[in-house]
Amino acid sequence: MSARLRILGIETSCDETAASVVLRDENGRGEILGDVVLSQLEEHSVYGGVVPEIAARAHVEALDMLVEEALLRAGVTLSDVDAIAATSGPGLIGGLLVGLMTGKAMARASGKPLYAVNHLEGHALTARLTDGLAFPYLMLLVSGGHTQLILVKDVGVYERWGTTIDDALGEAFDKTAKLLGLPYPGGPAVERAAKSGNPDRFSFPRPLVGEARLDFSFSGLKTAVRQAAQSIAPVTEQDIADICASFQNAISRTLKDRIGRGLARFKGEFAGSVEHPALVVAGGVAANQTLRATLQELCDRNGFRFIAPPLQLCTDNAAMIAWAGAERMAAGLPADDLDVAPRSRWPLDADAKALIGFGKRGAKA
Template identity: 85%
Template sequence: MAPFLRILGIETSCDETAAAVVERDADGRSTVLSDVVLSQLDEHSVYGGVVPEIAARAHVEALDTLIEEALKRANVSLAEVDAIAATSGPGLIGGLLVGLMTGKAIARASGKPLYAINHLEGHALTARLTDGLAFPYLMLLVSGGHTQLILVRGVGEYERWGTTIDDALGEAFDKTAKLLGLPYPGGPAVEGAAKNGNPERFSFPRPLVGEARLDFSFSGLKTAVRQAAMAIAPLTQQDVADICASFQHAISRTLKDRIGRGLQRFKLEFPEVGEMPALVVAGGVAANLELRTTLQALCDSNGFRFIAPPLHLCTDNAVMIAWAGLERMATGVEPDELDVQPRSRWPLDANATALIGHGRRGAKA
């Protein structure tokens, strides 16, 4: 039986500064004692995207106060915490440095062990916190920086089945919004405009649909949106709504094909899982209700359980970082040395072939 454990989590990989305290009892039951997130949306929206230097400075200014607030809300002292978990990558290197160095300092000063957490592992394991999900299961990670279909075999055991060969889905949403004059962040803006649009007006491409491999591609779709907008410029409000609706529709149909093939592969490779294997969706784009509806229907038709954690746990947060640390502690994974370094690129599946962005910093995907 695993011991009672309590962890302080720190997340600073992009433009949210976050701290949380999560505990796990001897029977494996978990409790989120505090969850504090400070968004930098106002600082970056004027630029139409995240500015790394601004993000790093904002983390420096806010993190100490947020950690203090997380401990206060959890009604625990630092002495009552068993370990520190801090995001070590992937992400913006300035933000990662702030969070990881803070975690190191707290660990050194308090004598607590430090766990340097892969941000993507936090997403991968969240469904075990919220739904008590057993291994193995599939995870679709859709965010501003990643679009991946990952087999989650166990803590520290991940196999990438598919990834984007160009743009991440969140990036495609943001760039489409910017092209159409919609505000940042692009995902909610495009979704909002699409509610009043005609999804059949424009026939946008569905890259890689029909191919056996499970990868994704969104750059061609983004280009098609630009060409359609230029062809009918100047755009009316209805034109923008129709483009957004057609764009979302193309993505939904693409995911239906790509993920559908992944579900079938899972059934073939893991027949022992039983009648209701699970597909988990995580990342900021998981907040899109049309995409959730598409994935829910797809799971229903394929005999899968569809799990979408609460929206505040789909976007960047420290709860998932603390939980990933707890999972590693409970399975006997040794803590990290205090000379561990942040990694702006850190694929969850270290054995997967690099498709894009391979260089000094490693493979992006």
């Protein structure tokens, strides 16, 4: 049994400014006391994607007010919280600087410990906040910047089983939408168009399907979408709907193979030792209902629990950052020094091999 903890979380890794206060009780159960998210969608939609400089400036303008509002909704003051958790990476460096520097200043002024949290760890541990899930479990992270299958073994202990070798799934959705003239953000736009489309009209490739490795690839699928659109140009609304439906169908069939192999590996490694195996899905693309249905069916067939956190906790939010800080504090992991630096690249599994390059800022995935 651990102590009762209240943590203030800050999230500014991309284009959402967020602050939250989360409670972790003596038995490890979680409760969101106050949560505020400010989207920058309008600021970026005209550009068809996130503009880092605009995002950083918007964080500067809004973060103080959001922290104040989160504390107000939680009914606490800064002196009442036990620690401050701020996203330290991966993400856009300008935004990370805003959030982490704010967290440092508040920690210094209040004398509270600071936890510099990996954004991906926030996603990885969210199911423990919402569902009280026990270790170990599998997590599929699907977002604009990441597509990974991760074994979550304990707080701070993660093993990457698969990752994209080129584009992330969210990136493939956004670029497909842009190619077809659909609005930003691309994921919801493609999903809406697909509802009236024929998923069997176009036979798009399913990269890496059949291979034993658990990695993903979406670059070829994106290219096939472009070629299909060019071959029937000018496209009608029905053409766009059919392309989107066929695109989603190819992704669903790809995930059935890739994740199905992951579930089989989990059962092989933990045979008899995990009574109720679980697959957690996280990240912005996890909001796609077609993909959720595919994963639910796959888990039902393989005897896994399928856990998809509420939609507001799948996309970027500060509750998951606060919770990750609470989990680290409860586990006795050390707080960070105030000279900790933000990291635009920060793999959750530090031992995993970089598959798509390694530069001055670290491994790309």
